[in-house]
Amino acid sequence: MLYPPESRIMLAIDCCIFGFDGENLKILLIKRNFEPEKGKWSLMGGFMRTNEDLENGAKRILNELTGLDNVYMEQLFSYGNVDRDPVERTVSICFFALININDHDHELAKSKNGYWFSMKEMPELIFDHGEMVGKALQQIQYKAALHPIGFELLPEKFTIPQLQKLYEAIYDTPLDRRNFSRKILSTGLLKDTGEKNENSSTKKAILYSLEKDKYEKQFNAFHYFMSMK
Amino acid sequence: MLYPPESRIMLAIDCCIFGFDGENLKILLIKRNFEPEKGKWSLMGGFMRTNEDLENGAKRILNELTGLDNVYMEQLFSYGNVDRDPVERTVSICFFALININDHDHELAKSKNGYWFSMKEMPELIFDHGEMVGKALQQIQYKAALHPIGFELLPEKFTIPQLQKLYEAIYDTPLDRRNFSRKILSTGLLKDTGEKNENSSTKKAILYSLEKDKYEKQFNAFHYFMSMK
DNA sequence: ATAAATTTGTGTCAAAATAACACAATTAGA
DNA sequence: TCTAATTGTGTTATTTTGACACAAATTTAT
Numbered sequence: 001m002l003y004p005p006e007s008r009i010m011l012a013i014d015c016c017i018f019g020f021d022g023e024n025l026k027i028l029l030i031k032r033n034f035e036p037e038k039g040k041w042s043l044m045g046g047f048m049r050t051n052e053d054l055e056n057g058a059k060r061i062l063n064e065l066t067g068l069d070n071v072y073m074e075q076l077f078s079y080g081n082v083d084r085d086p087v088e089r090t091v092s093i094c095f096f097a098l099i100n101i102n103d104h105d106h107e108l109a110k111s112k113n114g115y116w117f118s119m120k121e122m123p124e125l126i127f128d129h130g131e132m133v134g135k136a137l138q139q140i141q142y143k144a145a146l147h148p149i150g151f152e153l154l155p156e157k158f159t160i161p162q163l164q165k166l167y168e169a170i171y172d173t174p175l176d177r178r179n180f181s182r183k184i185l186s187t188g189l190l191k192d193t194g195e196k197n198e199n200s201s202t203k204k205a206i207l208y209s210l211e212k213d214k215y216e217k218q219f220n221a222f223h224y225f226m227s228m229k
Numbered sequence: 230m231l232y233p234p235e236s237r238i239m240l241a242i243d244c245c246i247f248g249f250d251g252e253n254l255k256i257l258l259i260k261r262n263f264e265p266e267k268g269k270w271s272l273m274g275g276f277m278r279t280n281e282d283l284e285n286g287a288k289r290i291l292n293e294l295t296g297l298d299n300v301y302m303e304q305l306f307s308y309g310n311v312d313r314d315p316v317e318r319t320v321s322i323c324f325f326a327l328i329n330i331n332d333h334d335h336e337l338a339k340s341k342n343g344y345w346f347s348m349k350e351m352p353e354l355i356f357d358h359g360e361m362v363g364k365a366l367q368q369i370q371y372k373a374a375l376h377p378i379g380f381e382l383l384p385e386k387f388t389i390p391q392l393q394k395l396y397e398a399i400y401d402t403p404l405d406r407r408n409f410s411r412k413i414l415s416t417g418l419l420k421d422t423g424e425k426n427e428n429s430s431t432k433k434a435i436l437y438s439l440e441k442d443k444y445e446k447q448f449n450a451f452h453y454f455m456s457m458k
Numbered sequence: 459a460t461a462a463a464t465t466t467g468t469g470t471c472a473a474a475a476t477a478a479c480a481c482a483a484t485t486a487g488a
Numbered sequence: 489t490c491t492a493a494t495t496g497t498g499t500t501a502t503t504t505t506g507a508c509a510c511a512a513a514t515t516t517a518t
Binding site for chain 1: 230231232235236237238239240264276277278279280281282283304306307308309310311316317318319320322
């Protein structure tokens with residue numbers, strides 16, 4: 001038994017891939033060398049296969065561009081306006097991923113025409129991909145205020161000033177060093193590694209790592225990393 | 230030009246419809262008199278049509294069961310595990326709706342086998358519909374803590390004690406009357422209508438309505454209706 | 459008619475969190 | 489060794505929260 005055939009349609013997956021270079025929040029876009037909209041900028045995407053779950057499809061597409069596995073990903077929203085794709089009716093399920101920008105396969109990304117853009121220098125994107133990025137950023141702002149997802153964008157070991165710059169980039173707002181430090185440390189999620197940041201030009205900052213146990217246990221607790229005023 | 234045909238699949242829309250009866254948060258479910266899973270409980274759903282946007286499909290399906298238009302709806306999440314539907318691979322886009330429980334077409338709902346359940350007495354649901362309801366409730370808890378969506382579940386004019394009972398139902402926790410009142414009034418969203426609640430048994434409570442202007446302007450601001458501890 | 463019980467509205471106060479701010483320590487380089 | 493930049497930590501006033509008490513309104517029981 002099958003359902004009647006009339007409503008079968010194309011299903012795509014698109015992926016907002018975010019990284020952080022120490023100063024700016026960045027997004028990985030591709031310059032399309034294929035139709036439709038060849039030559040324009042878009043998110044990495046692809047069609048969903050009939051034999052894979054949604055998350056697996058998203059992971060596959062992320063891996064095709066970055067070579068990465070085991071990355072923080074979240075399903076964001078589905079886009080299905082009748083005329084969003086000029087070729088034919090296509091519904092796209094959008095995911096976002098947070099990766100350590102130094103950790104992916106640069107050659108692979110380059111071979112697929114992938115380039116990183118600061119959020120503020122993002123070019124115009126095809127279809128409704130611009131809308132997707134906007135919603136993804138909003139979702140990250142929501143989530144990062146309450147849950148420790150920012151760490152996904154940093155190396156294993158990081159300093160508090162690095163973390164602060166990340167939060168300032170996410171919210172596009174300056175934060176008070178002292179209050180930020182107090183707040184982050186009060187979560188109890190950071191472990192002093194005993195090491196210091198060697199490539200700092202002046203005073204070397206303490207390198208912290210995540211307390212994995214607490215991180216996983218407390219992930220769904222609220223943390224108030226930002227005051228959300 | 231069309232895309233290659235291999236990945237066209239069935240697209241469904243399912244709808245978590247929430248209401249509030251003054252004491253409990255409730256959900257509208259249907260007892261299926263059609264296959265598959267005839268005789269079991271499920272969310273209201275249907276297949277997406279090729280000529281409608283996702284939101285319109287969701288509105289259509291909500292309207293089929295309740296007769297309502299202009300209702301607060303949000304797209305929640307898409308479900309697409311390969312084997313979630315035993316008939317054939319189907320991806321379902323889940324929406325949730327918040328309605329005034331007294332305001333819908335009871336006859337219509339009854340004719341479709343629709344029944345209201347308290348969240349705590351909810352029967353087992355088909356497929357992954359139970360998961361959908363769980364996620365919808367979580368999303369409402371998140372959103373209602375920061376944005377004024379609770380009002381969507383109440384009549385035009387409502388009292389603060391009514392609103393408090395709603396929040397207590399959403400979070401399944403008792404709240405302090407005095408602190409709740411202070412917090413809600415401090416948002417500036419409530420307008421004293423000058424009327425009082427006639428069907429109260431003892432002291433009559435002030436009936437408030439929403440300040441429409443402020444409501445719309447401030448909707449995307451954070452309000453902290455709950456402290457989220 | 460009066461008292462008792464229930465519900466509503468508002469006020470107080472101590473504790474906690476936040477925002478604004480200052481100073482000392484470390485390091486590279488002049 | 490002096491300067492400039494950056495990091496770590498402490499202080500204080502203000503705001504917000506959480507816990508709690510009392511007075512007013514209204515129905516029901518006596």
